[in-house]
Amino acid sequence: MINPKSSFPVFIVGNITEAKKFYKNHLGFSVAFENEWYIHLVSETGVQIGFLLPKQPTQPEIFHKPYNGTGAIFSLEVDDVETAYSEVVKKSLNIVLELRAEDWGQHHFCIEDPNGIHIDIVQSFEPTEEYQDGYKTE
Secondary structure: OOOOOOOOOEEEOOOHHHHHHHHHHHHOOEEEEEOOOEEEEEOOOOOEEEEEOOOOOOOOHHHOOOOOOOOOEEEEEOOOHHHHHHHHHHOOOOEEEEEEEEOOOEEEEEEEOOOOOEEEEEEEOOOOHHHHOOOOOO
């Protein structure tokens, strides 16, 4: 069995410089590793994300195609989603889903980064009865 000790997404994007600036300035990430074609960022709480430029000769062919803006969501859980939303509004970031509460136990909104990645900012709460059975307590 494989027993992961951590996890992080890596997005293949056209502009890692803009990714670095966005995640540092707006989401509190810092640089853990950086070279001319890859950057690895980490938050104070240990959340990690990587960005790779497309078509790098050092990488296998399966890692050459850039992210096309669909089919992935990068979720970040916060303690106070309303404060986070206020900050995003104040900074005029690209909000693609307004702040809302979901019956399955999430209060969230979604922004888009400069490379088209959707970032879902989430705060959990008690789900409605309809969704409570879906949560495992094991």
